[in-house]
Amino acid sequence: xxxxxxxxxxxxxxxxxxxxxxxxxxxxxxxxxxxxxxxxxxxxxxxxxxxxxxxxxxxxxxxxxxxxxxxxxxxxxxxxxxxxxxxxxxxxxxxxxxxxxxxxxxxxxxxxxxxxxxxxxxxxxxxxxxxxxxxxxxxxxxxxxxxxxxxxxxxxxxxxxxxxxxxxxxxxxxxxxxxxxxxxxxxxxxxxxxxxxxxxxxxxxxxxxxxxxxxxxxxxxxxxxxxxxxxxxxxxxxxxxxxxxxxxxxxxxxxxxxxxxxxxxxxxxxxxxxxxxxxxxxxxxxxxxxxxxxxxxxxxxxxxxxxxxxxxxxxxx
Amino acid sequence: xxxxxxxxxxxxxxxxxxxxxxxxxxxxxxxxxxxxxxxxxxxxxxxxxxxxxxxxxxxxxxxxxxxxxxxxxxxxxxxxxxxxxxxxxxxxxxxxxxxxxxxxxxxxxxxxxxxxxxxxxxxxxxxxxxxxxxxxxxxxxxxxxxxxxxxxxxxxxxxxxxxxxxxxxxxxxxxxxxxxxxxxxxxxxxxxxxxxxxxxxxxxxxxxxxxxxxxxxxxxxxxxxxxxxxxxxxxxxxxxxxxxxxxxxxxxxxxxxxxxxxxxxxxxxxxxxxxxxxxxxxxxxxxxxxxxxxxxxxxxxxxxxxxxxxxxxxxxxxxxxxxxxxxxxxxxxxxxxxxxxxxxxxxxxxxxxxxxxxxxxxxxxxxxxxxxxxxxxxxxxxxxxxxxxxxxxxxxxxxxxxxxxxxxxxxxxxxxxxxxxxxxxxxxxxxxxxxxxxxxxxxxxxxxxxxxxxxxxxxxxxxxxxxxxxxxxxxxxxxxxxxxxxxxxxxxxxxxxxxxxxxxxxxxxxxxx
Numbered sequence: 001x002x003x004x005x006x007x008x009x010x011x012x013x014x015x016x017x018x019x020x021x022x023x024x025x026x027x028x029x030x031x032x033x034x035x036x037x038x039x040x041x042x043x044x045x046x047x048x049x050x051x052x053x054x055x056x057x058x059x060x061x062x063x064x065x066x067x068x069x070x071x072x073x074x075x076x077x078x079x080x081x082x083x084x085x086x087x088x089x090x091x092x093x094x095x096x097x098x099x100x101x102x103x104x105x106x107x108x109x110x111x112x113x114x115x116x117x118x119x120x121x122x123x124x125x126x127x128x129x130x131x132x133x134x135x136x137x138x139x140x141x142x143x144x145x146x147x148x149x150x151x152x153x154x155x156x157x158x159x160x161x162x163x164x165x166x167x168x169x170x171x172x173x174x175x176x177x178x179x180x181x182x183x184x185x186x187x188x189x190x191x192x193x194x195x196x197x198x199x200x201x202x203x204x205x206x207x208x209x210x211x212x213x214x215x216x217x218x219x220x221x222x223x224x225x226x227x228x229x230x231x232x233x234x235x236x237x238x239x240x241x242x243x244x245x246x247x248x249x250x251x252x253x254x255x256x257x258x259x260x261x262x263x264x265x266x267x268x269x270x271x272x273x274x275x276x277x278x279x280x281x282x283x284x285x286x287x288x289x290x291x292x293x294x295x296x297x298x299x300x301x302x303x304x305x306x307x308x309x310x311x312x313x314x315x316x317x
Numbered sequence: 318x319x320x321x322x323x324x325x326x327x328x329x330x331x332x333x334x335x336x337x338x339x340x341x342x343x344x345x346x347x348x349x350x351x352x353x354x355x356x357x358x359x360x361x362x363x364x365x366x367x368x369x370x371x372x373x374x375x376x377x378x379x380x381x382x383x384x385x386x387x388x389x390x391x392x393x394x395x396x397x398x399x400x401x402x403x404x405x406x407x408x409x410x411x412x413x414x415x416x417x418x419x420x421x422x423x424x425x426x427x428x429x430x431x432x433x434x435x436x437x438x439x440x441x442x443x444x445x446x447x448x449x450x451x452x453x454x455x456x457x458x459x460x461x462x463x464x465x466x467x468x469x470x471x472x473x474x475x476x477x478x479x480x481x482x483x484x485x486x487x488x489x490x491x492x493x494x495x496x497x498x499x500x501x502x503x504x505x506x507x508x509x510x511x512x513x514x515x516x517x518x519x520x521x522x523x524x525x526x527x528x529x530x531x532x533x534x535x536x537x538x539x540x541x542x543x544x545x546x547x548x549x550x551x552x553x554x555x556x557x558x559x560x561x562x563x564x565x566x567x568x569x570x571x572x573x574x575x576x577x578x579x580x581x582x583x584x585x586x587x588x589x590x591x592x593x594x595x596x597x598x599x600x601x602x603x604x605x606x607x608x609x610x611x612x613x614x615x616x617x618x619x620x621x622x623x624x625x626x627x628x629x630x631x632x633x634x635x636x637x638x639x640x641x642x643x644x645x646x647x648x649x650x651x652x653x654x655x656x657x658x659x660x661x662x663x664x665x666x667x668x669x670x671x672x673x674x675x676x677x678x679x680x681x682x683x684x685x686x687x688x689x690x691x692x693x694x695x696x697x698x699x700x701x702x703x704x705x706x707x708x709x710x711x712x713x714x715x716x717x718x719x720x721x722x723x724x725x726x727x728x729x730x731x732x733x734x735x736x737x738x739x740x741x742x743x744x745x746x747x748x749x750x751x752x753x754x755x756x757x758x759x760x761x762x763x764x765x766x767x768x769x770x771x772x773x774x775x776x777x778x779x780x781x782x783x784x785x786x787x788x789x790x791x792x793x794x795x796x797x798x799x800x801x802x803x804x805x806x807x808x809x810x811x812x813x814x815x816x817x818x819x820x821x822x823x824x825x826x827x828x829x830x
Contacts, residue, residue, distance in 0.1 A: 032727075036356075036645060036648060037356055037357070037359070037360035037363075037645065037648065037649050037652075038356070038360070038642065038645065038647075038648025038649040038650075038651060038652045039648065039652075042360070042652060043652040043655060043656060046363050046364060046367070046652070046656070047656065049364055050364065050367070062364075063727050064360065064726060064727070065726045065727055065728060066516065066726060067497070067515060067516020067517065067519075067726065068497055068498040068512075068515030068516045068517070069498055069503075071498060071512065071515040071516070072512065072513055072515050072516035072726075072728075075512035075513070075515070076512070076513065076728075079512075102503065103498070103503065103504065103505055104505070105505055105508065105510050105512065106505075106512070106515070107512025107515070108512070147778075149777050149778060150777075150778040152774070152775050152777075157500075157503070158499070158500075158501055158502050158503035159503045178774055178775070178777045178778070179774075180458075180771050180774050180775060181500065181501045181502075181503075181771075182767075182771070183500055183586075183767065186585065186586075186641055186642050186648070187585060187586065187641075189639055189640060189641045190453060190454040190456060190457075190585055190635070190639065190641055191457065191458075193454045193639065194454035194455055194456070194457055196457030196458065196775070197775070206640075208660075209640045209660055209661065209662065210639075210640070210662070211662060213662075277656065277658070280658065281655055
């Protein structure tokens with residue numbers, strides 16, 4: 001009897017091992033978030049976690065490795081993660097584009113990831129306090145033309161999506177502004193409400209949250225954002241400015257295509273389910289997988305290249 | 318009134334009480350472990366809260382937060398290691414008390430003070446949210462710079478003996494704060510080509526390094542000087558009632574510390590780490606016996622532990638009214654609110670008022686629950702530490718420390734940095750350079766730099782950009798406080814002379830050899 005049980009168990013083991021070998025995934029997946037707990041990336045990952053677990057049938061553990069605007073986690077990931085699909089990491093545009101171009105020794109490369117998917121986008125938005133004299137984008141630009149560098153624009157970080165967008169606006173509109181970097185989106189809120197800055201170039205989420213305390217002069221998306229129906233886009237007002245932060249997920253470079261596809265499928269399903277929670281917060285959902293995912297990096301890289309080249313020129317001086 | 322009953326019925330749910338009790342208890346243990354932070358505990362809890370209705374999820378998170386900030390005092394008192402940055406000053410007085418055989422007394426006093434602080438924070442949040450929120454947004458970059466400068470004046474009082482050595486420590490801390498990707502400009506600074514240093518020196522890593530490691534070396538070198546059995550005297554004073562008597566025998570200190578805690582809490586980005594140090598410093602300055610500080614004074618302990626627990630509910634003022642997370646744990650709570658479709662802002666108090674008020678009151682209940690949990694838990698932890706033989710205690714603390722540091726960012730490099738800083742800290746302590754000013758420099762260095770550069774940038778259009786730093790009324794008030802803080806030792810000495818009159822002074826001088 002005992003023998004039979006042992007035999008049965010070992011047969012089961014052999015079989016399950018065989019099946020699992022062919023069938024990814026067979027053990028828990030680590031999902032690294034290169035930012036602090038509580039941020040947009042983390043909150044999204046927490047949303048995705050239960051759905052991914054359901055679809056993939058294994059545990060998904062969200063880990064944080066913040067630091068250096070994502071650089072710490074990305075550089076370690078590219079150096080050490082095994083391309084087996086059991087470690088994936090959150091990636092962001094333009095961070096992974098701007099970081100290696102602008103900083104020596106950033107420790108990672110833009111094309112050093114096995115991209116799985118870009119799942120959402122928070123477009124940049126130009127926001128002023130509700131009592132601001134700038135009623136429209138035109139007011140803002142006219143004033144800036146007459147008073148170069150007088151308008152202070154706050155954003156999160158240096159050479160971040162916010163910063164690059166402001167530089168692009170300067171270039172497109174032929175104006176000069178003064179950019180004031182902050183440590184994140186959080187500190188921008190008191191800065192604009194307390195009247196410490198003239199405007200913010202921030203993501204679409206803070207204005208949704210602040211409601212009628214602020215006015216959105218323009219949003220950097222192709223179409224109006226669902227949660228901000230009254231806010232016009234830059235395009236509507238004659239400026240071809242589209243950009244913001246894309247968030248996605250990547251496996252290590254060299255991960256087998258079958259594994260990437262399986263992950264992409266799971267993340268796509270998760271994305272559909274979380275859309276109804278994310279849209280009201282100001283997110284725009286995207287579904288860029290496979291070649292589309294790579295193409296998006298190239299497209300955004302090109303659109304930022306003029307601005308980034310200007311910065312590099314400036315730095316050489 | 319209708320709202321009131323709605324809130325009461327929401328809370329009159331045995332499951333709510335169970336969550337608060339469980340939250341406070343687990344928070345307490347997380348807080349007591351060096352390296353495990355309140356934010357981390359909340360992040361781990363996050364997935365579970367999705368399965369709960371919004372209120373219950375928030376109740377659990379609030380209770381864990383409250384418990385963790387308080388739990389930091391255990392490690393501070395028993396092993397001279399602040400479990401969280403919020404209990405740095407607790408270690409200054411709590412540990413000397415424990416060394417005198419007054420560990421239980423110190424824990425009881427810390428418990429009662431924390432509960433009072435927690436309740437005070439809830440009171441402020443319930444009653445004064447709108448004006449406090451208005452005050453909170455007055456802090457611009459110039460004010461941040463001056464607040465950081467004001468904080469740096471604490472160095473003088475945190476380094477007994479030699480102010481110069483204190484300033485050396487503080488400067489070292491500020492240099493550590495500048496490692497990594499520059500917050501403004503985005504260049505790599507002091508990374509020596511190592512990508513891992515781009516993230517800078519995490520405050521908790523430094524805290525563990527500078528406080529735990531030197532203490533472990535000490536314990537290893539000098540044997541168990543650390544803790545002695547509780548004395549009879551302390552056993553008597555360690556009861557709940559005598560702790561209450563002691564804490565409430567210093568109402569001025571208590572009220573002052575709570576107000577300081579609240580003001581620091583509403584400044585986004587400050588929080589418990591600064592609150593406990595400022596409150597401690599003020600308690601010392603106001604004390605009739607400042608020379609007793611650092612040797613086991615109850616006043617300092619009360620100031621530190623009450624002020625840091627005020628910040629739990631206190632930092633919810635900008636969070637709930639404006640959606641500004643004041644500290645990392647608040648960011649997690651904001652995330653949970655957004656996920657449940659709750660948008661911070663005044664709507665939270667009107668449209669979903671029942672839920673918001675129930676959440677706030679549950680934090681007050683958590684503060685009350687801390688008393689029984691803390692008194693029992695404190696005794697338990699104390700007994701474990703006293704009964705554990707020395708040769709097991711040192712390695713187990715070392716192990717917990719290393720695991721805690723690793724868990725912070727899942728990073729082995731943080732462990733290496735922690736050990737390096739710890740060794741440095743030990744050497745510096747031998748040279749009588751204290752750890753507290755270094756950690757203070759690390760906490761404030763970044764805030765000062767950010768505030769300074771942002772202000773200068775904002776002043777680009779002025780004739781003299783640096784005038785930006787002096788323009789606002791609030792800046793001027795903070796500068797005045799800073800000058801006062803610097804000058805007060807001299808002023809009070811002069812005042813005493815003045816009061817005694819010239820004759821007595823002459824007599825006095827005649828008496829001295």
